[in-house]
Amino acid sequence: MQRKLISAAVLALIGLSAVPAHVGAAAAKPAAPAKAALAKGQTTTQLPRNAVPSHYAVSLTPNAAAATFDASVTIALEVKQRGDTLTLNAAELAFSSAAISAGPGQPLQQAAAINVDDKNETASFRFAQPLAPGKYQLKLVYSGKIGTQTSGLFSLDYDSAQGKQRALYTQFENSDARRVIPSWDEPDYKATFALEAVVPQQLMALSNMPIAASSELGDGRKRVQFATTPKMSTYLLFFGLGDFERASAVEQGVELGVVTKRGALGQAQFALDSSRAVLREYNDYFGVKYPLPKLDNIAAPGRSPFFGAMENWGAIFTFEHVMLLDPSISTQSDKQASFLVAAHEMAHQWFGDLVTMRWWDDLWLNEGFASWMENRTMSRLHPEWNTALGAIGSREGAMERDALVTTHPVVQHIDTVEQASQAFDAITYSKGEAVIRMLENYVGENAWREGVRAYMQAHKYGNTVSDDLWKQVEKAARLPVRAIAHDFTLQPGVPLIRVADPVCRNGNTQLSLTQGEFSKDLPNKQALSWRVPVVAQTIGGKPARTVVSGGKASLSVPGCGPVLVNAGQAGYYRTVYAPKAFAALAGGFDQLAPIDQLGLMADSWSLSMAGLQPASNFLDLAKATSLAADPQVWGKIVEVFHSLDRSYEAQPERRQRFAKFAIARLTPLLAHIGWEAKAGEATSIINLREELIETLGDLGDPLVIAEARRRYADQSALPTALRRTVLTVVARHADAATWDALHAAAQAEKTPLVKAELYGLLAAAADPAQAKRALQLAIGAEPDATTGPGMISRVANRHPDLAFDFALANQAELNKRVDANSRSRYFPGLGKSSADPAMIAKLKAYADANLSASARGDTKSAIAGIEYRIKVRSERLPEIDAWLAAQPR
Known part of the structure; x- marks a missing residue:
């Protein structure tokens, strides 16, 4: 599922950011439950484990106008323990009958009692005769509601050339399949699904699989039957209905489709083209071919404060504002967002759909990997966008949350549905992504890919915990991956690597490293211990590697000169330098690779705000940065200036003093890149222009505000690339x-x-x-x-x-x-x-x-x-x- 917090490039486009769940004042305490569950191989459940489903045959008849639906389901199941009651998840469903039989054509036993527990979202069916262990079919007839919130089966209304229209969609993650199908609505209960729906004849019905049969009923309706799905978790089932259009293309034997409301299909061509390229990449990377016959990306009007897209297997749901490209309003950042979302959700077709976490404790196995794959894939398939530096922004988003007392481990213990909902946060997504990036860098990309491929082969159509992955990667890499991975996923927090002033001996630089913990709100916190992979190099020199273990390490780095720790920025840790070491790095700042410039700036800013370095460290770097620096380095400066401006908002005089400095520093940059795009300019400059104009507008720059208002008044001076930016400045003021x-x-x-x-x-x-x-x-x-x-x-x-x-x-x-x-x-x-x-x-x-x-x-x-x-x-x-x-x- 795509969330706002995943990528800084699309923060304004996809949903509402989440914040981490609370773990108490000690911050390290949450590690124990996760480790205990891991060690014991336990799976959390909220249902009795006396029966296991294997197949759901669902018949659905929605009434969009009345906002209700009628339905029935026949569930093939195996009773494991003798008893007279079956308990399933169900929410806001009204049951009219329930019966069970030992198989097709066998006598039906009607339920003696149906008990609905609204608080626990369950329905229990008690039978007069106890059910002996064996295989059965449970048939339930019921009705439910079509909501306007994006959970369960819901409707979205929109304007069209034909007037007001209403479309139906489902959203089941994390625990809302129970609002449409009484089911064992937990990820570990995988089963196959055969869905049929009775719908208006003129509308298009969609689900995870292609339509297997369709027949007219003679009353303006038709019965649509979809092919049976592979074995999958309930939260991945999808149904959609509306006045849609669909375009498709075949890639490596798979029919890829895009579905939009009528009249918008042309805006989905880029998404379709992207899907073809991404499918080729993923089929190769994962070593397991995409197993379904089709994969649709379905664009829906409206939006949610909580998510932008959902990875339903074979039927990705995406809000159209993050998928479609309207030539009248869409920008370069919209194009990148469209690709990123498609890459994220398609990665889930393997990490999440084909192989699913056993319980929500390991949600990061879905979301961390999809976040990592989206950025890796965008960098590989669109190198011209120069998005590799975006990994720093994602890592920073995680660290800012992970350094507060209210953080939690990547693998966290989840008990309730509400806790599962709160787990979709920056730790799960962005820290998960950063840890994967660090571990891949540690073992090498070939060994990492080999481990991932082995994991996919071993667990396809099944459920896993994190150690199942570490086992395969460790086997492929022949390195102690599991120990490092445990340190970074089973305990919370951000390691802090302190770098003493380096010493040059015999043409090499000797480094002394000490590990602590970076905390923003507990300055005297006793540091946890991590095994930290570290890469260091002198400016222009060759890298040296070590693992800081037990709190200390020494490292000999080839060459003499200023030394950068976390070279390449793959590590998940903060680096604080002794004053002379930092001064030397700052003096050679222009010689650093852009990604290391970004990393040094990010550490300097966060450390200064936590009182661990002087704020002058960052500000001096920002003041000295040349106009020729990478646009994304300037983007970091723009971001910090915007943050400082907000910090001063209750102090008008002090705020004005800072704004004067910031405007003076940024105005030459805007003059350098200009308001108008130049032929052949880098996409990172296009994106920087948007950020720069908006921030100068927020800073109160009278020239920028006046120019935005002029362009708003004169539509001929409002090119598509600047439309949203200009409107934002005008709306702000x-x-x-x-x-x-x-x-x-x-x-x-x-x-x-x-x-x-x-x-x-x-x-x-x-x-x-x-x-x-x-x-x-x-x-x-x-x-x-x-x-x-x-x-x-x-x-x-x-x-x-x-x-x-x-x-x-x-x-x-x-x-x-x-x-x-x-x-x-x-x-x-x-x-x-x-x-x-x-x-x-x-x-x-x-x-x-x-x-x-x-x-x-x-x-x-x-x-x-x-x-x-x-x-x-x-x-x-x-x-x-x-x-x-x-x-x-």
């Missing part, structure tokens, strides 16, 4: 008249993709008065049900206290638009950007009134982030002020 104009444009717009973007812009205003108008609009009837919650989240980016208070005041209305399992993430997410101590009390009060103890991870993470933000403003900004005061005027 909107007065009442401008807000009204944007609102009118949103109301008049008929293209769902553009319409949703315009409503989002209405929520971007810096003026609190306009932000309040956006909040009121978000809970009205005007934006669609999937857009409103996202608008409130966008207001919260700049006005967290305003948005959180509004959400609480309108909690009943918002609860209708945010599904129950996601509320524990949504509401805390609105307040997490605050720096007001009062927000901490508000978040605690919300949790006390609404959340169980197991569902408070996001609340506690939000609180930890607020506390750290307050600390930075009080303890670090004075150092920035002093540096600014010392600069020549």
Whole structure:
């Protein structure tokens, strides 16, 4: 599943970022449950393990207008233990009958009692005669609801040339198949599925497999029967229905398709072409051919605050704003996002679908690997985009969360559905990706691929835990992978490698390394211990490698001169240098590879904000960076300047002083790259231009704001590449008249993709008065049900206290638009950007009134982030002020 946190390049495009789950003040304590479960080979379950399903035959008749469906399912199962009751997962389903038989044509035994447990989302069927161990068929007839939230079977309404349209889709991850099919809705219970649906004759029905048969019923409806799926987990089943169009191409024997609402098919061509290239790459890399006969990528209107796409096997669901390329609005970053999402979800067809984690403890086996594969594949297939440096941004997103007390291990123990929902976070995705990158670098890409291929062959159509992978990689590499992997996945936190001043002897540089722990909010925390693979090299020299074990290591690096630790930036750790060592590196900054420039900047900034290095380290680097530096290095400077500007927002005079410096530093860069794209310029420059204009607009640069307004007024001066950027600057500085104009444009717009973007812009205003108008609009009837919650989240980016208070005041209305399992993430997410101590009390009060103890991870993470933000403003900004005061005027 694609989440906002996966890639910095698409943060604005795919959903709402999650924050880590709380693990308590000691931070190291969560490692024990994960290790215990791993050692014992246990699988968590919320169901009695007295029966195991092998096949579901599902018949579904949706009524989109009435928002209901009728259904039946016949489940082939094996009873393992004698008893009179079968318990399945079921949520919001009403049962009309239940019966069991020993097989086709055998006598039916009707259930003596049906007990629905709403709290635990189960249905139990008790029979008068006990069921002896053996094989049975359970037939259930029931009905359910079609929702407007993106869980279970849901509807999305949109405008079209034919008028208002309604399409149906399913979203079952992590635990919502039970809203459509009474089932053993846990990933370890794999089974095959045969789905049929009775639907309006003129509409297109979709599922994981191709249509095997279709027949008209004579009443304007048809019965569509899909081929039986391979053995898979319930959360991967998919059904879609609507006025769709489909284009396809055959690649290596697989029919690849793209499906859109009618009239938008041309916007999916890039996605189809990308799918062909990615399939070839993955068939080769994994050593197991994609096993289904077809693979569709289905674009849906609307959006979710929580995800952008879902890897249903053979039927990937993707919101159209991250898949389609509309020539009137789409930019280079949109194109990269479209490819990235396709690569991520297609990677899941192997990591997640073919081989599935046994339980949500090992969710990272799905998401960490898909995140790693998406970036690896984009770099391989589109080297012209120069996206390899994006790995630093992803790693930084993980480290920033992993260095707070509220982090958790990559492999974490999950007990409840709500906890599973909260596990889709930066630790699972981005730390998982970074650890994989480090381990591949440690063993070598050939040994890593060999291990992955062996893992796929050994466990296809099955379920695994992390050690199943480490076993295969260790066998291929003949290196102690498992020990290092355990250190980085079974305990939380970020290692800190301290580098003493190097000593040159006989043409080599001698390094002394000490391992600690990087913590942002526990400066005196006792460090955990990791075995850390380290690569170091002098500028222009050859790399040397070691593993820091037991807290210390010595390393001899070829050549003499400034030494960079974590050369190539594959390691998951922070590096802090002795003052002379850092000064030498800073003096040779222009000679470092761009990825190492980025890594040094990222470490310098984070270490300074945690009080472990002077803030001047980063600021001096930013001041000295040449205009010819890699655009992504400049992108890091732009990002930090934007963050500092936000840190000063409660101090107008100090903020103005910093903004003056930042504008003076960035204006020459904008003049250098210009507002207009040049023929043949690098895509990284195109992306930097967008970031630069938006940040200068946020800094209050009058020239940039004026130019954005001029181009907005003169549409001929508004090229597609700058449309979203210019509109963002205009919306950010909107007065009442401008807000009204944007609102009118949103109301008049008929293209769902553009319409949703315009409503989002209405929520971007810096003026609190306009932000309040956006909040009121978000809970009205005007934006669609999937857009409103996202608008409130966008207001919260700049006005967290305003948005959180509004959400609480309108909690009943918002609860209708945010599904129950996601509320524990949504509401805390609105307040997490605050720096007001009062927000901490508000978040605690919300949790006390609404959340169980197991569902408070996001609340506690939000609180930890607020506390750290307050600390930075009080303890670090004075150092920035002093540096600014010392600069020549």
